[in-house]
Amino acid sequence: MTPEVEAAIAAAFREERASVIATLIRATGDWDLAEECTQEAFALALERWPRDGLPRRPGAWLTTAARNRAVDRLRRRSTEAAKLREVAAAVQPGDDGADESGVRDDRLRLIFTCCHPALALEARVALTLRTLAGLTTAEIARAFLVPEATMAKRLVRAKQKIRNAGIPYRVPPAHLLPERTGGVLAVLYLLFNEGYAASAGADLVRHDLCAEAIRLGRLLVRLMPDEPEALGLLALMLLHHARRAARVDDTGALVTLEDQDRTRWDRGAIDEAAAILESALRRGRPGPFQIQAAIAACHATAADAAGTDWAQIAALYGKLVRIVPSVVVRLNQAVAVAMADGPATGLAIVESLEASGDATGYRLLPATRADLLRRLGRLDEAAGAYRDALALAATEAERRYLTRRLTETEGPGSRRV
Numbered sequence: 001m002t003p004e005v006e007a008a009i010a011a012a013f014r015e016e017r018a019s020v021i022a023t024l025i026r027a028t029g030d031w032d033l034a035e036e037c038t039q040e041a042f043a044l045a046l047e048r049w050p051r052d053g054l055p056r057r058p059g060a061w062l063t064t065a066a067r068n069r070a071v072d073r074l075r076r077r078s079t080e081a082a083k084l085r086e087v088a089a090a091v092q093p094g095d096d097g098a099d100e101s102g103v104r105d106d107r108l109r110l111i112f113t114c115c116h117p118a119l120a121l122e123a124r125v126a127l128t129l130r131t132l133a134g135l136t137t138a139e140i141a142r143a144f145l146v147p148e149a150t151m152a153k154r155l156v157r158a159k160q161k162i163r164n165a166g167i168p169y170r171v172p173p174a175h176l177l178p179e180r181t182g183g184v185l186a187v188l189y190l191l192f193n194e195g196y197a198a199s200a201g202a203d204l205v206r207h208d209l210c211a212e213a214i215r216l217g218r219l220l221v222r223l224m225p226d227e228p229e230a231l232g233l234l235a236l237m238l239l240h241h242a243r244r245a246a247r248v249d250d251t252g253a254l255v256t257l258e259d260q261d262r263t264r265w266d267r268g269a270i271d272e273a274a275a276i277l278e279s280a281l282r283r284g285r286p287g288p289f290q291i292q293a294a295i296a297a298c299h300a301t302a303a304d305a306a307g308t309d310w311a312q313i314a315a316l317y318g319k320l321v322r323i324v325p326s327v328v329v330r331l332n333q334a335v336a337v338a339m340a341d342g343p344a345t346g347l348a349i350v351e352s353l354e355a356s357g358d359a360t361g362y363r364l365l366p367a368t369r370a371d372l373l374r375r376l377g378r379l380d381e382a383a384g385a386y387r388d389a390l391a392l393a394a395t396e397a398e399r400r401y402l403t404r405r406l407t408e409t410e411g412p413g414s415r416r417v
Helices: 003-028 031-052 058-075 078-089 106-114 121-132 137-144 148-165 178-198 209-223 228-241 267-281 288-301 310-323 327-341 343-356 364-375 379-392 396-409
Strands: none
Touching: 003 031, 003 058, 003 106, 003 121, 031 058, 031 121, 031 148, 106 121, 106 148, 106 178, 106 209, 121 137, 121 148, 121 178, 137 148, 137 178, 178 209, 178 228, 209 228, 228 267, 228 288, 267 288, 288 310, 310 327, 327 343, 327 364, 343 364, 364 379, 364 396, 379 396
16 A cells, blocks of 8 residues: 555545544434444445545545445345435435535534433533544543443443434524533533644544534534634634644653743634634623633733733632532642642642542543642652553653653652652
């Protein structure tokens, strides 16, 4: 296989997989069949493209191949003749799949289908991440801090409920949008976060998830222009994505926010995000995504790390933790308080989280504890916490950063713990 063909197949997997699956789900209503046939279509591409050359429209080629596989599967099921006729007629070239909502994007409709209020919120988010983003069950379980087996059962139950309840594959009418908004926003946020974590690692397949989450966020804002939390989420994603070029150095090592070269930040994206956030806040209905975007804006608008208004950031986290008292938010609050009022104050919050048991197994807890201990000069304890963090690191960039910090704490004069 030539490098050109190999790169084309890799690009098609990143860019087309979700669209092919979403299109097949619309045509068949069968999640598992759509995923299996899409996988077979890519396997066929691996066989055919090196021999026959690259198709002019890889996405259309893959969609047709997957649809043909679905037809073959259904043809073997004599009881599904009606469905066979539907699939054979569906997904023809040029078919945009638009429904009465006017949304010409299968992936956005897939999100709204998965986020039906008949499903539990976690099930809605998990199913969409599995289908749309191609995340493994283990990756989704990690995002929710639950065992992989537990998440696998939730995914199976969610698919069964959609099938048995006949939940339609469409964007609901305007008066039903609010009951699904929370789930849709959560999906886009976790989709972006998965790509953001990958952008500091070696998983190239995940790098484009940030751009896809932002694209879908823009579609959602056009669909719901008066929803301030949709605007807040889009602003938040743009602000984080604006820093992507500065997050790792030339060796691939993670660069912390305070040490990033701010001349490499995307000022155009920051300015756009600031305008979107201002538009959201003018509506007078602040929510968690707007608050998080305001926090990110504090970082983005500071001339340098020393000029960051940590008191304002700590105050914003105080508001956020009252709305979303999650482990992640409380840990970020600890960091902000530490920067505003000193590391000892932040460490007290971390220790209260540890004592509660709520953060057990969360990989960023020992890393945060280690950093605060290092700032306090308690290097022996910091080294132990860095070792704990290394055991939980999710990416190679994280491991490099933590290893460097551990080496610093174990320097001359320190005592190993």
